[in-house]
Amino acid sequence: MKKILTVSFVASTLLMADTSLDLLKEQVEKQQQMIEILLQKIETMELKNSLQTSKKQKELDKEHTSTSTKSKAFTQSSFLPDISLIGDISYVSRNIKDAELTHLELPGVAHSIMGTHAHDGDSHAPYNADKGFNLNYAELGLSKSVDQNFKLNSIFHFSQNSVEIEELYFTTGILGHGVQLKGGRFNSDFGYHNNQHHHAWNFADNALVYEAFLGMHGINEKGAQLQWTAPTDTYLMIGAEVLQGENEQMFGNSAIHLSDLNSTNSDIGASNAPSMYIGYVKSSFDIGNTTILSGISYATGAARIDHSSDEEEAHAVTGKSKLYGADLTIKHFFDSYSFLTWQSEYLQREIEGTKYSIDDTSKAATASTLKKEQAGVYTQLIYAPNKHWKMGARYDTIFKNTINLNEGQDSFNKYSAMLEYNTSEFTKLRIQYNLNKALYDEDGKRRDINSVILQANFAIGAHGAHSF
């Protein structure tokens, strides 16, 4: 009896065991895998530590050699941001008086773009505005990582008597996948020339079409930017920006109080902000030592142009603006230092809306529909035979100026040539000659302007990165 019981017991346990043994096996396997993963993690940690300690060892070795390690308990100097200061001064010689220059215009396109103009309340003094000596600016740049996710960049633009925050923006690549986010105040990446600061330009003054359509700052706005670089071998970048819309030349959203001039006038109301949207696509590829970079850009937004308190032809505009851009840069490198660059950009703008012309004496505003279509180009060739010399020529033109379907003045041309000597990466000495055939006086007569600009630009502090 006992035997039978034992046999049946053993048999049943064996049967049971077959399934539970499988379970057990599985569990052991799982645990083994876990242990392996953990071991791997521990070992990776140890390896990381070993890399870190060999760094630290080097630091220690350094400290042994330096003698003054005392009283460093609370020093924060290693957290100082990268600081740079760029100073730009120039000497200008011109065949036209400063006072006369400020009254010249590109009829239907832009008013007084050269010389100092006191009436627009601009704190940012124009470059090379006066005959003789000019203190163009001091630009203070501070930048540093804020934490593991954000970097903060800032540029303070000092004129002789004022200062403005030209740029202050954060960037982050934390999103990964080639996405870069930027927010704050910054130069838009519209086109090629727009995001470059004055000291990176190849000429002492702005390209005519940029200056005439967008003013001396270009598109410099508060807003947010999102860019995505495609995961391809060929460089392809797509970007979008939402901007406040504060460009005096063609974008804006604030109210214009025409009733202040004459109580019978009705005011132009404010439109929603932000009011400016930008999109662009850029692509680049290399053929040997030649790099080709091209892009198309588009900007659209509400327009508010306030010239209501101007002395002559006072007016205000409300409506919608569009700006189209296409750029092409071809850069060939002969060696590490010598290159030839051909850079061109086409801009076309459309402003559609209502124009309020203000009578000189009664200050009464008369409304009329307005449609402007204007286009221009700049093209420049720069040759650097070595690290220290650069020479270049630029041709500027605005060749289309249609106002309410009528052809307006469309002969705006400018020719520039420059020679640059750099004693180092940080000093730029330049002589530039301009023949400006784009400006007209009040009688509609063209005034040709010859100018020679001697420019000196210095950078101290943190090493700025070379731009493409």
Added chain:
Amino acid sequence: MMKKLFLLLIPFALFANIKIAVSYPYIGELTKKIAKDNVDIITLAKGNWDPHFVVPRPSLISKVRNADALIMNGGQLEIGWLPPLLERAGNPKVQVGGEGFLNLFDFIQPLEKPIVVDRSCGDVHPDGNPHYNLDPKNILLLADKIKTFLTILDFKNKQRYEQNYASFSQIWKKKIQEWKEKMASKKGLKVLQYHTNMAYFINAYGLQSIGTIEPLPGVPPSSKHTMKLIQLIKKEKPYAILHDVYHAPKTAKFIASKTGIKILTMPHDVGALENIDSLEALFDYLVGSMQ
């Protein structure tokens, strides 16, 4: 069905190599020694151009954007060109301090660390001379660090990396011995450079640098300084001018015509000269040209 699907997936798995961007070709060569076919190397700079002045072409942004890791030389050699690429790439993996970022300068003992850092002293590197790749002992040291880095990135191939490192280090140690023997008789020999980019080679073999053709780092030769050098050469009778491949040899040739000194063109990286296609070839050439 599952089996078929699996077979379809195999080719993807095979090509899913880790992509490692490296700033200079020598780093790529060294990484290949340890990783063999397990990684794809993307080299950003060219070996025959000045390592300080690399053009930040937009195509390089795409390369950094698509990389899983980045190994750089450091010591501010890349300061003028790599930061804007990193900033525009939108790739957290390769940012400074990220998992996939390795700065080789962290592991070597720098030479010529300046006491005074001021741009009136020319284009100085505050952390010391960054051209440390020309001491073969540093190559061995860095191979070890790259092995560790690769193991962290790709633990499943740990053993391969260990093996590849072991066989590389064995060969390289022999080469170090061979070069040492060949250079033994050159100890104390006086030389000149264009830029101090041969400092670590000079230090490794006990040569003595008595001057540079550029008066200050990054500053072009001046006639005054050149005249002084000619006087110095006449007095000290140095062995040769060790000239890099990317500066124009005009001034060196002028000095040679006045003093009869030899000019030796010294490659600084793999690819600096046409036949320098490997790390061994680089040092063989450097040592060979001193014979």
